[in-house]
Amino acid sequence: MIKTAVNGTGRIGNAAIKQISQRDDIQLVAINTTQSLDTLIQLLKYDSVHGKYQGELYKIDETTLKIGKDTVKVLSSRDPNNLDFGDAEVVIECTGSLLTTEKAQAFLKNSVKKVVMSAPAKDDTPMYVLNVNTNNYQNEAIISNASCTTNCLAPLVKVLQEKFGIIDGLMTTIHSYTNDQRILDGKHSDIRRARAAAINMIPTTTGAAKAIGKVIPELKGKLNGYAMRVPTVDVSVVDLTVNLSCDVTKEEINQAFTDASENEFKGFIEIDNEQRVSGDFIGSSYSSIFIPDMTQVVNSKTVKILAWYDNEWGYTSRLVDMAVFVGSRA
Numbered sequence: 001m002i003k004t005a006v007n008g009t010g011r012i013g014n015a016a017i018k019q020i021s022q023r024d025d026i027q028l029v030a031i032n033t034t035q036s037l038d039t040l041i042q043l044l045k046y047d048s049v050h051g052k053y054q055g056e057l058y059k060i061d062e063t064t065l066k067i068g069k070d071t072v073k074v075l076s077s078r079d080p081n082n083l084d085f086g087d088a089e090v091v092i093e094c095t096g097s098l099l100t101t102e103k104a105q106a107f108l109k110n111s112v113k114k115v116v117m118s119a120p121a122k123d124d125t126p127m128y129v130l131n132v133n134t135n136n137y138q139n140e141a142i143i144s145n146a147s148c149t150t151n152c153l154a155p156l157v158k159v160l161q162e163k164f165g166i167i168d169g170l171m172t173t174i175h176s177y178t179n180d181q182r183i184l185d186g187k188h189s190d191i192r193r194a195r196a197a198a199i200n201m202i203p204t205t206t207g208a209a210k211a212i213g214k215v216i217p218e219l220k221g222k223l224n225g226y227a228m229r230v231p232t233v234d235v236s237v238v239d240l241t242v243n244l245s246c247d248v249t250k251e252e253i254n255q256a257f258t259d260a261s262e263n264e265f266k267g268f269i270e271i272d273n274e275q276r277v278s279g280d281f282i283g284s285s286y287s288s289i290f291i292p293d294m295t296q297v298v299n300s301k302t303v304k305i306l307a308w309y310d311n312e313w314g315y316t317s318r319l320v321d322m323a324v325f326v327g328s329r330a
Contacts, residue, residue: 021068
């Protein structure tokens, strides 16, 4: 069982804590948070999006928490150099503030041998997406798990590239708002994200499409896109349009994703044949939920597809999987 610590208790950090507590292949031994322990327990127990945590959850003492199967040491420091994660082997970095190898190296002491960032790195730290490029993993100590959108997009792109060949393409993620935005108009480095998230559709940037070149090198420079932040609290959708190297039909595209969902991407790609809507996918652990009835083909080579993803829970599922993956190769 891989022993892990979670650094940061925002939306992704808390989801990781809860998921780890319910798995038998990974153990949570430590958390670092700037919240009080009582506040942390409240936010773990009650979630406005994902509902009430159903496992055991209580405070043992002022620095120890019981959650699910795990007894967890709770630390509180903004300086990673001051942290002692006990016998943790892998640190899941969820603060969003330690996104370079230089900064994350502070975790590599005592028993910690691996660090997984829960966001794209701000330097050349290696980026991996499970079942897309993890066969190239070189046992690096510090890696990025990419973004939630890249984790949805990359499996889709890999299927299309390997089956048909991609010339180029554009992507839009219609994305639920996040804590990076403002509830009411207020200061932000992105002037559009400064506007009230719950009442506006907000066009903004995403690095998800360009990041594909880091995990599928042959597609470097061939994909780009942007994000449209919308007034929903969770679940997003990738709208991908690509020009393919060969003639295809809608049926061939859909069959390729059905085959992938039953084979190399089983557990990662789901097929939605029930014409569901975004709220139906809250809590989904899949990376991509492909929507076959929305597939469109023009002139036999231009293809548009849609895929849902829970940008919180689904992404966190891959993040925890990645911690197990790298930890088992320590």
